[in-house]
Amino acid sequence: IFMKTSYDFKDKGSNGYALLHKSQIRDERVEDLTKLFRVGAKVRGLRVININYAKGEVGVSLRKKRTDRKKIADIPLGVEIEGTVANVLAYGAFVDVGADANALLHISRISQKKVGNIRDVISEGEKVTVRILSKDVKKKTMAASMLDKDADEYLDMRSKQMRKMKESSNLELESLKTEIEYFEEAVRELEQTLAE
Secondary structure: OEEEEEOOOOOOOOEEEEEEOHHHOOOOOOOOHHHOOOOOOOOOOOEEEEEEOOOOEEEEEOOOOOOOOEOHHHOOOOOEEEEEEEEEEOOEEEEEOOEOOOEEEEHHHOOOOOOOOHHHOOOOOOEEEEEEEEEEOOOOEEEEEOOOHHHHHHHHHHHHHHHHHHHHHOOOHHHOOOHHHHHHHHHHHHHHHHHO
């Protein structure tokens, strides 16, 4: 949305336009701008987020200023951190944990139960507690989990076993059980043993 403003740009005191990008309106995704704004309406609470003097462009936001971001290197491994789900995709979700980059929460690390549709379990804007499993400072990536530590260790062990099996037998990956299927089978066996 372009908004007419009166600001002092390069000491010219000119009237101009500022861009309010739809990602800067609120923390949640905005689909239809016409439901929020109408032509000629005054908008209050804007803050300037960037100025490009060379092009004469100004960017504004209605969102609250985010707290200072931590460097990925400063995020501890294995510690539970509260975060906010930033984006949900078919293979998992990205969680804002206050770092330079969001942590990937893979679908297999969301619940011990089988997850068909991630949005049935979590959604954008939801507060979640995750544990950082790994990080790569050079690539600026992090992996997170909502499972307990034992479940994560089991999934890691099964992943290693599956890789070894695939390498040694040249089996196609499709013919192997998925990590979660092995995990669910182990949980059933454990529950049967405890029930006896």
